[in-house]
Amino acid sequence: MASVPMHQGLLLAGILFALGLTGLLVRRNVVFILMSLEIMLNAAGLAFVVAGSRWGQPDGQIVFIFILTMAAAEVSVGLALVLQIYRRFKTLDVDAASEMRG
Amino acid sequence: MFHLVWLIPAFPIASFLVLAIFGTRLSKKAVPLFGVGSIALSAVVSILIMFRFLTSPPPGNHYTQILWTWVDVGGFKPQIAFYLDALSVLMTLVVTCVGFLIHLYSAEFMQEDEGYSRFFAYMNLFVASMCTLLLGNNLLLLFLGWEGVGLCSYLLIGFWYRDPANGLAARKAFIVTRVGDTAMTMGLFLLFDKLGTLQIQDLMHQALLHWAVGSPYAVAAALLLLGGAVGKSAQLPLQTWLPDAMAGPTPTSALIHAATMVTAGVYLIARTHILFSLAPSAQFAVAVVGAATLILAGFSALTQPDIKRILAYSTISQIGYMFLALGVGAWSAALFHFMTHAFFKALLFLGAGVIIESLHHEHNIFKMGGLRKELPLAFWTFLAAGCSLAGLPLITAGFYSKGLIIWDTWSSAQGSHVLWFAAVIGVLLTSLYTFRLIFVVFFGEVKTPVHKRPGLRMMVPCVILAVLSVVGGFLDTPPFLGGVHSFTDFMHLALPVMTEGPAGGMTEILSESFVTLAFLVGLYLAYFFYVQKREYAEKLTAPAIGKALHQFWLSDWGMDWLYERVFVRPIIWIARVDKQDFVDNIYSGMALLTEFCYRGVRKTETGRIRWYAAGIAAGSIIFVAIVLFL
Numbered sequence: 001m002a003s004v005p006m007h008q009g010l011l012l013a014g015i016l017f018a019l020g021l022t023g024l025l026v027r028r029n030v031v032f033i034l035m036s037l038e039i040m041l042n043a044a045g046l047a048f049v050v051a052g053s054r055w056g057q058p059d060g061q062i063v064f065i066f067i068l069t070m071a072a073a074e075v076s077v078g079l080a081l082v083l084q085i086y087r088r089f090k091t092l093d094v095d096a097a098s099e100m101r102g
Numbered sequence: 103m104f105h106l107v108w109l110i111p112a113f114p115i116a117s118f119l120v121l122a123i124f125g126t127r128l129s130k131k132a133v134p135l136f137g138v139g140s141i142a143l144s145a146v147v148s149i150l151i152m153f154r155f156l157t158s159p160p161p162g163n164h165y166t167q168i169l170w171t172w173v174d175v176g177g178f179k180p181q182i183a184f185y186l187d188a189l190s191v192l193m194t195l196v197v198t199c200v201g202f203l204i205h206l207y208s209a210e211f212m213q214e215d216e217g218y219s220r221f222f223a224y225m226n227l228f229v230a231s232m233c234t235l236l237l238g239n240n241l242l243l244l245f246l247g248w249e250g251v252g253l254c255s256y257l258l259i260g261f262w263y264r265d266p267a268n269g270l271a272a273r274k275a276f277i278v279t280r281v282g283d284t285a286m287t288m289g290l291f292l293l294f295d296k297l298g299t300l301q302i303q304d305l306m307h308q309a310l311l312h313w314a315v316g317s318p319y320a321v322a323a324a325l326l327l328l329g330g331a332v333g334k335s336a337q338l339p340l341q342t343w344l345p346d347a348m349a350g351p352t353p354t355s356a357l358i359h360a361a362t363m364v365t366a367g368v369y370l371i372a373r374t375h376i377l378f379s380l381a382p383s384a385q386f387a388v389a390v391v392g393a394a395t396l397i398l399a400g401f402s403a404l405t406q407p408d409i410k411r412i413l414a415y416s417t418i419s420q421i422g423y424m425f426l427a428l429g430v431g432a433w434s435a436a437l438f439h440f441m442t443h444a445f446f447k448a449l450l451f452l453g454a455g456v457i458i459e460s461l462h463h464e465h466n467i468f469k470m471g472g473l474r475k476e477l478p479l480a481f482w483t484f485l486a487a488g489c490s491l492a493g494l495p496l497i498t499a500g501f502y503s504k505g506l507i508i509w510d511t512w513s514s515a516q517g518s519h520v521l522w523f524a525a526v527i528g529v530l531l532t533s534l535y536t537f538r539l540i541f542v543v544f545f546g547e548v549k550t551p552v553h554k555r556p557g558l559r560m561m562v563p564c565v566i567l568a569v570l571s572v573v574g575g576f577l578d579t580p581p582f583l584g585g586v587h588s589f590t591d592f593m594h595l596a597l598p599v600m601t602e603g604p605a606g607g608m609t610e611i612l613s614e615s616f617v618t619l620a621f622l623v624g625l626y627l628a629y630f631f632y633v634q635k636r637e638y639a640e641k642l643t644a645p646a647i648g649k650a651l652h653q654f655w656l657s658d659w660g661m662d663w664l665y666e667r668v669f670v671r672p673i674i675w676i677a678r679v680d681k682q683d684f685v686d687n688i689y690s691g692m693a694l695l696t697e698f699c700y701r702g703v704r705k706t707e708t709g710r711i712r713w714y715a716a717g718i719a720a721g722s723i724i725f726v727a728i729v730l731f732l
Contacts, residue, residue, distance in 0.1 A: 025716050033712075098709035 009050030016043035030082045030092045034075065041071045103154040104165045107184045107237065109147045110194060113140040114230035118223050125219030134209035137222025141205045141229055145198040151186065152195045156592075163187060163595040164303075166239055180300055185239035188596035192437060193236045193369055196444050197362045201229045203563035204361070207452050208353040210559040211459065221261065221351065228254035232362055236369060241290055241300040244370070248286075248334065251363045252279055258354040259347045271349040278343040282333015286370075289326030292319070306376040313380050324377050324384035328391070331367030335421045338395040342661050344418055345402075348410040352455030355410060360417045360451050361444040368424045368440055372433055375597060379431075385516065389429020393524040396422030398659055400531030404538070405655040408465045409454050412539050415658075416491065417447055419528065423507050426525060430517040431600045432510035434593035438578055439507055441589075442499035446490035446571035452564050453484035457543065460552045467539060472548035479561055481544050483568040488540050490571040492533040492625070495618045496583070499575030504529065506578065509613045515603035522613075526620050533624025541632040582611050 016039055023036030045067040052060020082092070089096045117140030121133065128136070164187040172180045205225060212221050231250025238244040260272030294300055296319050297308040313320040331337070336344035347359050358364075371378060371388060378385045396419045403415035420443050427436035458465060460477060474481045490500035508529070512522040578589035631639040643652045654660060706717075 021715075021719055025712055025719070028712075094711050098711070101707055101709035 006054045013043045013047040110144045111230045111233040113143045114226040118226040121223035133219045138205045141202045145202040148195045148198045180240045180242040183239040184237040204357045207563045224257045259350040268349040271346040275343040275347045279333045282330045285326045286330025320380040324381035335367030345414045356448045356451030361448040371428045392422045392425025396528040402658045403535040427507040430514040433597035434590045435506045439503040442503040446487040449487035449567035456480045456556045461550045467542045470543045471546040474544040476552045483564040486568040488536045492536040502575035515601040529620040530624045533621045537628030
């Protein structure tokens with residue numbers, strides 16, 4: 001099986017991360033923000049896997065499984081918060097929930 | 103047996119911790135169980151130690167228990183160690199036993215108070231500190247106890263803190279005694295600097311080796327320690343705090359401001375008696391301070407209308423007697439008067455507490471009257487203590503202890519006839535103000551009806567103390583009245599025998615006769631002015647001179663007025679003027695800068711989550727860029 005060169009894998013991870021970050025910054029809908037977060041997490045996971053395969057170590061994949069678990073937990077909490085926000089503000093716009101200003 | 107001595111302060115301190123931490127959660131029944139029980143245990147231990155001390159005294163008549171080394175820095179090695187000799191055993195016994203009776207009394211007296219457990223916590227801490235003061239074998243440990251009792255005194259004077267006047271009285275007591283304590287601290291520094299130790303027995307030994315009689319260092323150290331003693335024992339010129347200290351609960355006044363803490367100065371001087379023997383001028387100063395105080399406070403007590411203030415001035419005056427005795431080298435007489443005074447003065451305060459409680463917190467004696475029939479037991483116990491205070495001949499303890507001091511003032515090599523005369527005048531004054539108090543409060547017609555009668559827990563301590571204030575004197579009687587010397591002999595285990603001087607045409611029986619005469623004159627004057635011709639007493643203050651004198655004595659010889667103008671107001675003025683100086687500007691400038699930054703940073707807290715995310719992203723990019731390119 002031909003291995004993917006490392007710089008291509010890292011480039012892909014970087015692009016994914018930048019896409020996620022952009023989505024996070026420009027989207028106002030909470031659900032989309034959560035999805036952007038997932039993309040960023042997976043970008044980081046991809047970077048781990050690529051690095052693991054470059055040095056022939058299993059660590060990268062182990063960390064990726066950790067990230068998956070963490071992401072699942074985070075999504076469950078995040079979605080619960082989304083529900084609460086929707087109930088309270090009757091909208092999914094995060095800028096509406098900006099009451100904690102200094 | 104003697105190794106149990108550490109338990110004496112340990113019981114109260116343990117009970118203090120329990121009450122301070124869990125006090126509010128304990129029931130009203132459990133609080134006195136800890137508060138009174140711990141003092142009872144301490145009293146039992148001190149009785150056992152006293153008994154053992156009498157039956158089989160330790161070798162050399164002293165015993166030291168070293169618990170651990172407190173600090174060990176550059177040759178300075180004070181220990182947590184307790185020292186037992188006749189002096190500390192006697193004082194600890196009196197403090198714990200009288201303390202126990204007063205605690206028992208408080209268990210009922212303070213029952214309705216919301217700060218019940220807080221009160222017992224403070225009182226227990228006080229007993230623990232007082233025992234540390236008495237038992238400590240070095241001056242640093244003594245000073246720890248010294249400051250501990252000062253703290254408890256402050257806390258208990260301001261016990262009813264909702265009234266700002268009580269807080270003011272508490273601060274006054276704390277600050278005025280601090281003046282004395284500053285002198286004492288300097289004395290400790292001087293002693294350590296010159297003699298290299300603070301362990302009392304070593305210190306005295308070193309002082310004897312290195313300093314000749316009258317050496318300037320000995321005089322300076324003795325005078326500085328006297329400063330501390332004067333502050334704590336409310337002697338001239340630092341006596342102004344004690345009358346105001348009566349703002350505290352009455353059992354506090356009985357325990358701290360009459361029986362025990364205010365005699366700490368007497369203990370300090372007796373404990374360092376070798377130092378005072380090396381400094382005859384300082385010792386003479388002790389006698390002069392005592393004599394002056396007993397006269398001045400006696401006059402002030404004559405004019406007070408507040409029952410507790412009369413007793414406070416009387417306390418100042420009686421401690422004056424103890425100082426006088428110390429000053430003429432009559433060490434054991436001073437301790438004898440300390441013991442009898444602890445009995446009768448504690449009882450007088452407890453009796454005053456009964457009266458005040460039963461008359462809706464009335465303090466003014468001229469609004470009382472005729473209580474002899476209303477509160478018979480309180481009357482008889484109060485009378486016993488009053489007679490003891492005034493020195494009713496032959497049967498009361500006060501007569502024997504005061505008579506001994508007065509005779510020693512004449513017969514001691516360091517005594518003088520002027521001091522003797524002052525002490526006899528003091529007896530007249532004491533008798534006059536005591537019977538003025540008794541006649542006005544207990545005789546005549548009823549002015550305020552009694553609404554509440556004291557219970558058993560309040561009266562039992564009064565009766566016990568009444569018995570003690572009568573029979574306590576038979577421990578030591580003059581040669582023509584049995585010649586018992588058991589107290590003096592016991593004290594001579596720790597303190598030197600007084601050197602007698604030429605008697606100069608006076609005998610002990612003659613001196614005692616003068617004391618009796620002074621007592622009778624005072625009694626008669628009080629009877630004449632306050633029972634027979636009540637209107638004469640008012641006529642005395644009618645002319646301008648009488649009125650001015652009355653006002654002058656009422657305000658304690660204008661001392662408070664003077665201090666207010668000489669010390670308090672200038673200091674407040676300087677503080678106000680100096681509020682905006684350069685140093686203060688630095689600190690207020692720092693505060694202003696911080697506030698400016700805070701206002702700037704606050705602007706970025708928009709509450710918009712996407713701005714925060716952008717900030718984090720930008721921050722991490724900048725950070726990575728710095729790491730990569732710099």
